[in-house]
Amino acid sequence: MSTKAERQAARRMVAAYHEAQLGVLIEHVGRAVDRFRTGERDAFEVDAVIHQFHRAARQLWSFCALSGTQMESTAHLIQRMADDGDPIDWWQRGASPNARSAKDPDA
Template identity: 85%
Template sequence: MARKAERQAARASVAAYHEAQLGVLIEHVGRAVDRFRAGEQDAFEVDAAIHRFHRAARQLWSFCAQSGSQVESAAHLIARMADDGDTIDWWQRGAPARARSAEDLGV
């Protein structure tokens, strides 16, 4: 029974992380929409932000959609990152591959 409780706690931890990280991604899209409304961005730039959100959210979902012992591993990783002050920049991971490569090279 303790194992079941551990797995449920792990699922809850991963779900909370997933929701929090989705919120961060949604904020990026919200800022893009706000800049569009202020006339600082055009519709194509907002569209690019929405596509980036989609790619990032899909990767986040893949990370969080674990089952069995994998959910416990994901929960341990999330806890370790929190303890170490590490984060995964899902928005960065949602960047098109070409943009990620250029940023990695410092371009």
């Protein structure tokens, strides 16, 4: 059984991770919109990036939106990924099944 302080620390770690990873996903959208504004991308390409963002953000939310002991397990997993240098690529996870092997559309 964990202490209240341990549960709160786990909740803070998962919330910080969620915010940081969401920021990474938003950067993809920002770059796509910037490229649209300069004429390097068309509206359909930006739309595809937005859809990928949505899928990735939904998976990230599912990973982070836990409570109790699940939250603590998620915090331990986040720490282990950081220690091992093996993070989850949420952007790639949000790729449509048809495009998973394709190059990043906003690169």
